[in-house]
Amino acid sequence: MVQALWNSIPLEIAYEVLGWIAFFSWSISCYPQVILNFRRKSVLGLNFDFVVLNLTKQVSYLIYNATLYFSSAVQRQYREHYGLDEMIPVAANDVAFSIHAFLLTAFVLFQIFIYERGNQKFSKISLSIASAAWFAAAVCVVIALPNRSWLWLISVFNAIQVIMTVIKYIPQAFMNFYRKSTDGFSIGNILLDFLGGVANVAQMAVQSLDQNSWVNFYGNIGKTIISLVSIMYDILFICQHYVLYPGKEGTTALPSKLDEETKDPLLKSSDQAGSANV
Template sequence: MHLTYLSVIFFLFLLINFTTQDTSVISFQPSSISIVTGENKSVNIRLLKSDLTSPISLEFLYDGKLDNIHGYINSIPNITFTNETIDDRSQFITITGRRPGHLVLTAQSSQINISSLVDFLLIDIARSHVLNIFIQIVGWIYFLAWSVSFYPQIILNFRRRSVIGLNFDFLSLNILGHTSYAVFNIVLYTSSKVQQQYFAQHPHGVLPVLLNDVIFSGHAVFACSVTIIQSLIYERGNQRVSYVARALGAVGVVFLLISTIISLSHHLPTLTLLYFFSYVKLAITILKYCPQAWMNYKRKSTEGWSIGNILLDFTGGVFSLLQMFLLSSNYNDWTSIFGSPTKLGLGLLTILFDILFITQHYVLYRPNLQYTKRINMSNNEFNDKTSIISMKA
């Protein structure tokens, strides 16, 4: 069942990447830059057209408009390519930041057809380099917290040689959710076409997926796979994946498969398809913790469920939200918080469920309380037996 999830979603990932390929006419090198207000940076523009028979002039568009009305950067003069020398196929422009925000720079020409979907430059203008560094640090803190959070459970399973107490529905839904989230992060982070679609919807937004998001989601799939292997080889009692969880997983995979086919037929934008992947992850996050919380309630115990996992998960959720707010502040773009509803929802839901598990472990079913109850029960049984013996005597 789990391998089927992985195989199908990996196939979908390949299809999505296949649909994001286009042919460029010009090339911005680099294709994205990050500067602070008042800073200058040079960008190389190469003309990729080989049969140049006459000069080609380019004029620049700012978020698809000829007028630089927002003034995020200084206006850039038009440039012209000629066929006199090979060097004229490559020219430099200077980008100067004026105010915090985000800008998509494209070009147009009356001589050639330039696609704004593939030929563009992404420009981030921040308030402060120091705050940018702090944002990166916060991002790697939550990456480490969330990544390490998988291992207390793995170590606990290894030491006990048992997965009793670990809900299999949680494992089944978790692998599907993290695989879907990995597809969302990897494609949005690596595909310039999808990024252009995103900035068309959020013209002054900040890309909500960073490198640490990509690495985390890929690592999460690996860690979930390790835990699933443990569930196959260690003592598990009569635990199994319920029919409800299997049905939910099957519905999610079929939904993504149909959506991918529709996207391949060009009736659904690739960005919308990726949002579908992220919504599957978000829905699974809502559902996956419920079986474990219910199991703890029924057993009146958290034995077999690692609290170290929960504490690290809680830390990651807090720092994930903190990074989103810092990004919005640094680029003066508060609407970007909702540009990735999955990331926002994951942070909030993670915190809420972790608070529930912490309450179960340390308040409702804390280990020393369970031990005290067992001792009291033993003492009561002993006293009852002593009373019976005395009566008989």
């Protein structure tokens, strides 16, 4: 089988450097939230739906990257589809990042169960979305087995991780807006994620310039979309943290009607009496 080669050594070096910048930026970006949770012994301010959707995204991304990078059968189908001289659009740093991101996201989920979380909880919507995604993936596995449509199958996982990337930030962005604060949500995570996204897009551009082909972008459309979408949301979170709600501490938890309804009647009477005396 024909193996695509680099035409420019400087561009090849730039590709590797940008790839590892993206890897280290994205990998390190997982730690500020973990450290923040640990120091506060609390996950207040971190949206649980974001974590659930992000975990689904990271597992799907790991399956896609590892399969396309290690499986010769999938690589053969990729070249048959996009061209025998095309380079595989997944690098070693992509696989390494996927493994690392999955483990740390799973650890954040563990922190949610052991640290203070107030009245925050997982929504039925996010749990339903994650369940539907994995049910769809299982159905696609059954469909792909008879014809060994491996490239199509991993494209399904790629699509899942793209969808999760598009929607996973929405709960956190809304929660910040509702609380008028980013307290509890690490901005260090966002800054490093932004750097990783920019480096990732630059890496893909370098490969495309060397090969004089833009197949790299639409042949791995998932990588392209998640980078651009992540950059867009990162800019939003940066604006929320530094422009809209700088230095503001949010409420310890989201308001709950249940809390008001179950409040001790004696305390209610005292509050009312106190208001009357004022």
